[in-house]
Amino acid sequence: MRIQIYISVTVLILIHKSTSEALSPLSPPANVSIHCDSYGVEVRWEYPDLSQDVRFFVEVKASVNHDNRILQNSTQKRSLNISNMLFFSGNNYYFVIVKATRGNQSVLSKSAIFSFNKDVTSAKIKCHLDFPEVELSAKDGKLHVQFINPLDLYRNTPALRNLSDNLEYTVEAEKVRKSATCEMETKTCETSIEFSEHKGIYCVNLTGNIGRRELNPRRSCFMGDIRIYPSFTVYLYPVLGVVLTLLFLTGIIMLLVMKYNSEIKKKAISVRPRFLDIWPTQTHLCKPLKLEPEIVESDLQIEPDEGPKERTTLIEISSRSDEEPGSGDEDEGHGDLDIVCPYGANELDEGGYDCPHALSLEMSPGDMVKGYGR
Structure with a gap:
């Protein structure tokens, strides 16, 4: 009997409690805030009751060309990612309503207006x-x-x-x-x-x-330093260009000098007298003098002059003197002599020109010059 009484009292208490909770209003969520970044938008709130049977309904209201649209979702957490509930975020502005429910609903809590559109002046929260x-x-x-x-x-x-x-x-x-x-x-x-x-x-x-x-x-x-500095090749190529240019100009100058020198030599050769030019092809024009021996009579004898009054005579011994004279000719041969040598015959042969009065043929001065010329 007592057990039945206890059970009846417990049931009555539970019914009264549930009835009182159902009839009493729930506390609304507090501090509803919007957190938006590059990857999404999240709404967060606070609630004092931590019982597991409390749920929260979230509504997102947007304005698109002055047409109101409401999207809803529910959760038992104290936050909700509403990125999928946003559309035309570039033009729209939004606000979120959050309310608690457990048999009955609490008073709603509203967030501030937010928007990704920088031109919406009414938005207190600008999402960037x-x-x-x-x-x-x-x-x-x-x-x-x-x-x-x-x-x-x-x-x-x-x-x-x-x-x-x-x-x-x-x-x-x-x-x-x-x-x-x-x-x-x-x-x-x-x-x-x-x-x-x-x-x-x-x-x-x-x-x-x-x-x-x-x-x-x-x-x-x-x-750091953002200035640009030229590389080594920037200086190398101009230097090589200058060196090559100088070498080229030097070569041209040397060629001009060689050509000018050759022209000067040609002009000098043309001005020089021709008799100074000895060309190998004209050696026949300049032949050395060739001395030809004169035939001189080997038997010609010259006797010195004894005095101014004496005549120069030459004794020409003909080739006939080599022949043996005849006995009768000796007197004939000596018959032409004008002067008789005072020396003996033997002395004349030995002394040669020691005889001052040698026997000779009488010759004129013209004949003497002719004899020397030969």
Whole structure:
């Protein structure tokens, strides 16, 4: 009996409790916030009751051309990723409603308006895409800027869903500002900026937007020297060119000098007298004198002159003297002599010209000259 009483009391208590909980209102979620980044949007809230039977309903309201659309989802967690519930994020603005339910529903909690569209003035929360990591390097005397195209990096995120715009970005450094465009098909965006002054550290600020979607600014610095220095070949080729040019000019000058010298020699030869030129082909024109011996009578004898009054006589002994004279001829031969040598015959033969009055034939001065000429 007592057991039945205990069971009945317990059931009554549970029924009363459940009835009272069902009738009493639930506490609404508190501090509903929106967290959006390049990869999605998440809504978060707080709730004091940690019982497992409490669920939360989340509604996302968007405005597209003034048409209200409501998307719902439920969870037992204190947060929910609503990226799949967003559409036309480039133009829309959103707000989220969260309410708790356990038999009955709590009062709803509303988030602030957020949007990826930078032109929505009513949005208190602006969702931006993160600018990708920037790589800086020195190239051709300029600072080269390179980064991954966010259109390719964030292609599958709700922020770029139904996208048809290109990336427009700006690189700014001190007094330098340059704008560029990166198309959707490009994997890597790159550009270069030039500095008027060369420093050791070069810093740039990058901003950009994809349509109405704005990217968070990115600042990056490069430490080093971006000036370009000519290579060794830049100096080598001009030096080789100058050397070759000098050699070429030297060769031309030497050829001109040789030609000028040859012309001078030709002119000198033409001016020189011809009798000084001894050509091998004209040796017959200059023959040396050849002395031919004269035939002189071997029996010619000259007797010295004894005095101015005496005549010079030559005794010509003919070849007939070699013959034996006859006895009768001796007197005939000596009959022509004008002067008789005072010496004896033997003395004349021995002394030769010692005889001052040698017997001779009388000759005229003309005959003497003729004899010498022979």
